[in-house]
Amino acid sequence: MPKQKGAGSKVKTSRYPSQDENVLIFNYTNSVKQRVLLFLNLLAKVKWTYPLISTSFPLAYSGFVLIHAAILGFDTSIVNSIGIGPLIYPYFFFNPEKVGYSGIAMWVGVLLAAFIVIGYLFFGIDKLLCKRKID
Known part of the structure; x- marks a missing residue:
């Protein structure tokens, strides 16, 4: 058994x-x-322009969000699924009612600068690794 x-x-x-x-x-x-x-x-194929080019997607996304909001008439009564914020603004810094248009420009500029700095940080790491690989 x-x-x-x-x-x-x-x-x-x-x-x-x-x-x-x-x-x-x-x-x-x-x-x-x-x-x-x-x-x-x-490795060693990264060009100095790549960090600048990599900001094209976040910049295009920012434009898309603002155009999408304009198409919806900037209607903030349409809330997201959990009801805590307007659906047309995925992040608080895109909402002109909260931060204003100058605030949106400031946030987008800060984020683009951060992406560029991080991109050049990775570019520098790539160059260091390539230099060590050759040595």
Whole structure:
């Protein structure tokens, strides 16, 4: 008669991963490996203009949000799904009622500057890694 699992019985576990765990581990490690290889292939290929070009998406997104708000007539009565803010402004700094248009310009400028600084930080890291790779 087989043992029944009860309150006091121990559950026997295998020290080897299950098939589902193997698939998960494989997919995760394969994904990480691809990202590392992509990073290593891009070493020394980063140009000084890339940090500036990388700001084009946030700048375009800012324009999209403001155009979208204008199309909806800047109607702040349309609230998001949790009811805490207007749906047409995904972030507080896009809402002209809270920060004004000069505040929007200031926030967008600060964020673009931060993206550029971070981009050049990564550019510098790339150059350092490339220099060490050559030495």
